[in-house]
Amino acid sequence: MSDIRPPAPGEGTEPSLLLDDQFCFTLYAASRAVTSVYRPLLDAFGLTYPQYLVMLVLWQHQTVPVKDLVATLHLDYGTLTPLIKRLEVNGLLKRQRRPDDERVVEVTLTPQGVALRDRIRSVPPAIGAAMGLTDDEIDTARELLRRLTVNVTASVNGPAGPRH
Template sequence: MSKSGHPVPPPEDPGEPSLLLDDQLCFTLYAASRAVTSAYRPLLDAAGLTYPQYLVMLALWEQRTATVKDLVVAVHLDYGTLTPLIKRLESNGLVVRERRADDERVVEVALTEEGAALRQHIRNLPLAIGEAVGLTDEEIGTVAELLRRLTVNVTLHTSQR
């Protein structure tokens, strides 16, 4: 029986890797990511943010101001996804965008007073998510470290192709 309770067909070749859904790391990561981000949704809805917007706000709360390029790197989103997201944050009064005077190709994003104040409004959100996750702080640290390593390893591997 598989983890989902379905009968497992025998592999055609015992040395062959499993093609069962429950045995795929990618599926486990996908399912966990969806579960965690869905736990964020009602909490972020109350603050008027989407999950990707929350990631950008976290980066800005840490740095106060950042270039779009820096945000692309920090939140692992591409320019095509990040630019409209920043525009929505700006239209909601949370950030302002400005081209650098010394290099107009560079766009800086800075928090407004309202954007900075939002941090205080949702400061307990990580505690609520921690409860939903149901792991100890040590377990969360271990999972986070393993996922960071996985990200670096896969990124290096795919960039060497």
């Protein structure tokens, strides 16, 4: 591994190829660490992490068009549709076509889905405790990551929107 080393002083400004210097790896490792804390907590409620994200949106809005879930969660239809179907089979939500526009499929909480909201309130504090950050540090990190997402999305999609 002698060829993977930081440049010596005055050796130039070549970008580092050290794993620990890669922001993308730090972000990836942090994401995996956080979602691994969610896994056992959500297992107790019969949810996966992506299903939990769907439920969070529904607890906020009660009824949501599937296309809005796709946009909000940054998921594609091929990923989101099986999540929604599993949540429907588990009795937490129902899918229905909008009566005034049958092209629009909406997802709505069932009474069981509404009741889950109160039972799952222990999850966010447990995640916060596992992170070991202050409220201010979490707010700062959240804001930086939101800005990063907007910037990278704009860089990939450009001003004209998504590329196909």
